[in-house]
Amino acid sequence: MSAQIDPTQAPDAPAESVASALADAAFVRVVCRADGDALAAGGLLARALRRTSVPFHVRAGSFVSMPDAPDDDGVLLAVGTDVPNADATVAPDDGATSRRAYEVAAALTPAGESGPDPVLALAGIVAAGEHPGAMDGGLLSVAEETGAVERRPGIAAPVADLADGLAHTTLAHASFSGDREAVTAVLADLDLPAEPDDAAHRTLASLVALDVAGDDDATVRAAESVERALKPYATPDAPFTTLGGYADVLDAVARERPGTGVALALGHETRVPALEAWRDHAAAAHRTLSEGHTGRYEGVHVVRATDAVATHPGRLATVARLARDFRSPEPMALVIGDGVAALAAVEHGAARAASAVADEFGGVDEGAWSGDARRAVVRYDADAPEAEIIAAVREAST
Structure with missing residues (x-):
């Protein structure tokens, strides 16, 4: 039976509560969303677990499967995403996951040992699209004072x-x-x-x-x-x-x-x-951003992925971000591949649109999505008409 510590299941649970649950675990399975912020966060937490002599396993993926709950006193830790059956979650609604993970890792680190790596945490914050001095700027100040940056x-x-x-x-x-x-x-x-x-x-x-x-x-x-x-x-x-x-x-x-x-x-x-x-x-x-065919619809800028990107969720996600930031005159960029698409929004709507596409066009087993308000990827039936995918995104994101 997995250790169930209710206060740790909230994405913004106190760092001390999450650290306590991890320190007492017989084994920790860390499941990260496949992006730079969550990866850095998972690394910070795993390094702290190593210093605490708690065994662990880390994996990352675009579409997180539904793992079974850990046996005995094991803990399933979700990082940067919501995972069913997770005992603890580090995925704040506002701000970088790496910043929250740094706090948890600091609370988990045994007294007298060096704390978590501020440069890795700052790299995760930058990967999340934030300035390294965002929020209170304490991490950046520490890194500057020590000559790390x-x-x-x-x-x-x-x-x-x-x-x-x-x-x-x-x-x-x-x-x-x-x-x-x-x-x-x-x-x-x-x-x-x-x-x-x-x-x-x-x-x-x-x-x-x-x-x-x-x-x-x-x-x-x-x-x-x-x-x-x-x-x-x-x-x-x-x-x-x-x-x-x-x-x-x-x-x-x-x-x-x-x-x-x-x-x-x-x-x-x-x-x-x-x-x-x-x-x-x-x-x-x-x-793909240079050569892919594009289309402009009300509220959505569409890029058709090249073959090298069309089946690769991670590549699609990067194209969507670049399209949003450098090419899209609309508030949403949608990059369409072969049964997979990525969305990037200037402000919000990406998760809602991805969820709508997965629900409407996912078929029996194929529908899945992952992301947040600004960035998301979605898997759906490859035979779904492109025009209907675009229409669903437009409707859900406005």
Whole structure:
């Protein structure tokens, strides 16, 4: 019989209550939503469990199945999503899951041992679309005071190689995104020094900002959204060179190769395979945004996914976010694949629309969805007419 601690089942349960339930567990199964924020949160909690000598298992997925309740004194912990039978949930209605997980991990850490990693928590917060200093800013202050992060000009990328970073970041969509050869040609024209100084980093940031905002297909939101990719926080002791780059890799690997993402969040040496997943993910997402057929409907901007993305929920989700932030003149972006779609809303409506599509077109066993008010993915009968899917999204999101 699973340990049932009612106060911990609320998404905003007190950190101490959740930590107490985890510390007393014989085994903890951690189920994370497949995104960078939830992955970082799951990593923070699992690392704390390791320090507490509580055995655990972590998995992540776009569509969380309905696991059986753990036996004996085991605890099922849902992170970033609601899971039936969960004994505890870390998925706040407002704000990043990583911030809440950091609080739980701090409460769980034994006295005298080092606390949870603030850089991993901050990377999760950035992956959630928030500024690292959002809310009370305490985490960012701690990281700055210890030298774990330092603000500098330039572009937020996970690698020092400028061409690699510019081609594969998913924090922005520029004319050269996804095309390393095009980026290399652009950099050659800039004639930057081999070791970029602050002036070179500023030149690079200006190039990206102007390219994004000056694109004929860019929306007003594009000029605001590109700010996520500028003026990064350097992270000298982290696996990746900047906080935004760390967040970008976490989100990409969570959606592209969740198993590798879990290993990364747990602190294992997976930098190389994580970067490979990041490059593959970015190249496919940018290509679909550039080449996919689009349509504009009242309230919804539709992108038809390319073959490399059409059956991949994680890639679809990234395309939807990029479309919302850089291409959609409407408040909702919908990316349609083959029996799978992703939604990204400027303010709200994504979860409601995904739920409506799953209910109406899911068939007997195929319907499922996961997400929140701003981002969601949905699985449905691949034979469902596209026009009816679009109509259902329009109706549910308005």
